[in-house]
Amino acid sequence: MMKKTALLVAALLVIALFWAVPAWPGTIPSSIVPEGARWVAHLDMEKFVATKLFEFLDKDGRFDIKSRDANRWLKMDLTKDVTGVTVFGFEPGGKGQAVFAIAGKFDKARLLTLLDLAEDHTETPYGSFTLYSTGGDEYGAFINDGLIVFSESREAVEKVLDTAGGKAKNFSATPLGASFKDVPAGAFLSGIMPDLSKLSEMNSQSKILEKASGLFFVAQEKQDALQIRLQVTADSPENAKNMADMVQGIIAMGRLAGNEGDMAKAAALIDGLQVKLDGKVLKLEFERPSREIADVLSKGRGLHGLLD
Numbered sequence: 001m002m003k004k005t006a007l008l009v010a011a012l013l014v015i016a017l018f019w020a021v022p023a024w025p026g027t028i029p030s031s032i033v034p035e036g037a038r039w040v041a042h043l044d045m046e047k048f049v050a051t052k053l054f055e056f057l058d059k060d061g062r063f064d065i066k067s068r069d070a071n072r073w074l075k076m077d078l079t080k081d082v083t084g085v086t087v088f089g090f091e092p093g094g095k096g097q098a099v100f101a102i103a104g105k106f107d108k109a110r111l112l113t114l115l116d117l118a119e120d121h122t123e124t125p126y127g128s129f130t131l132y133s134t135g136g137d138e139y140g141a142f143i144n145d146g147l148i149v150f151s152e153s154r155e156a157v158e159k160v161l162d163t164a165g166g167k168a169k170n171f172s173a174t175p176l177g178a179s180f181k182d183v184p185a186g187a188f189l190s191g192i193m194p195d196l197s198k199l200s201e202m203n204s205q206s207k208i209l210e211k212a213s214g215l216f217f218v219a220q221e222k223q224d225a226l227q228i229r230l231q232v233t234a235d236s237p238e239n240a241k242n243m244a245d246m247v248q249g250i251i252a253m254g255r256l257a258g259n260e261g262d263m264a265k266a267a268a269l270i271d272g273l274q275v276k277l278d279g280k281v282l283k284l285e286f287e288r289p290s291r292e293i294a295d296v297l298s299k300g301r302g303l304h305g306l307l308d
Contacts, residue, residue: 028086029101030177032143034159035169037176039193040088041217047188049079051221056294081105083146090156099151099160101143108145129161179216189219212243226293228286240282244275247284251275269296 028042048054058079076082084103115121118134125131129141131154139157140150143164151157162168171177175194183190193215214233219226234240254270272288 027084028180029084029103029143029147030172031170032101032147032149032160032164033086033088033171033177034090034163035171035174036090036159037088037171037174038090038195039191040086040171040176040180041189041191042086043189044187045079045082045085047186047220051188051226051290052224053221053226053290053293054079056291057297060294060298076105076107090159097151097153097156099149099153099156101147101149101160103147106146106148108142111148126158126161127165127167129165131157131161182216183218184220186222187218187220189217191215191217221290224290225287226290228284230284230286232282232284234280234282237277237280240277240280243282244277247275247282269293 027044028040033040082102082104084101086101087098088101089098115132115134120133120135122133123130124133126141129143132140133154137152138150139152139154140148141157141161142148143161149157149160151160159168163170176192179192179194180190183192196212196215212232213235216231216233217229219228221227232240232243234243251270251273269286269288269292272286274283274285276283276285
């Protein structure tokens with residue numbers, strides 16, 4: 001139990017970074033994110049590739065398998081050819097409401113050829129765009145030669161196409177759009193969800209989410225150190241303190257669990273985590289040398305060893 005707790009704490013510090021890789025970079029394509037979007041997550045690959053963290057992980061072969069798959073099937077180098085990915089979602093309640101928008105240098109002819117190989121592949125005109133489908137549960141479209149969107153929801157993709165075509169408003173004038181002004185210029189990863197109320201309804205077992213009303217996340221590297229800031233806004237100062245107490249309890253258990261070997265490496269990351277309270281706002285701020293993060297994540301060590 002204690003080993004799992006330490007692993008959880010360490011993983012929480014880095015999972016928001018690595019669930020997005022292999023392909024998220026560039027600026028947010030605001031003109032295609034619909035007004036009704038409730039959350040947006042974004043990673044700037046160009047900034048990420050320029051970090052020492054990426055350099056260490058790349059030298060260690062952390063991305064080799066994924067890169068080989070992309071090179072073989074798509075004939076592209078993800079870290080060089082992909083220039084932008086944004087993920088966003090709408091009102092919870094429907095399956096596959098998340099939309100992926102990937103910008104980059106694509107071999108469109110090759111991608112269309114691969115689509116043609118699917119027996120149940122269909123193409124449907126939609127305004128000035130073409131909606132592609134494979135099997136009825138995957139939908140996508142080219143906004144232009146350098147921007148692709150896809151989702152498990154046809155309705156979600158159509159909302160994006162309506163926005164891209166000027167038939168519907170984008171999210172720029174919404175509170176969600178305005179929240180991105182607080183993202184530091186050097187951040188390579190960010191995520192914002194101004195309203196967590198619906199999310200807490202979907203996950204009734206989460207004691208933290210049911211007391212939270214907003215979430216803000218950023219990650220950047222400064223002076224060869226990874227800096228992560230997670231900010232949760234509670235519905236009251238009292239509940240913010242309760243959330244802080246819960247986090248402090250988890251951190252304490254993580255420290256007790258990590259005494260030696262690989263567990264000690266992972267648990268050492270906890271020392272870079274600070275818990276701060278500012279009224280209704282709970283702030284988790286993390287800073288640790290990128291070399292140390294890479295050591296924990298490298299193959300054959302760190303989290304890989306913890307899972308053995």
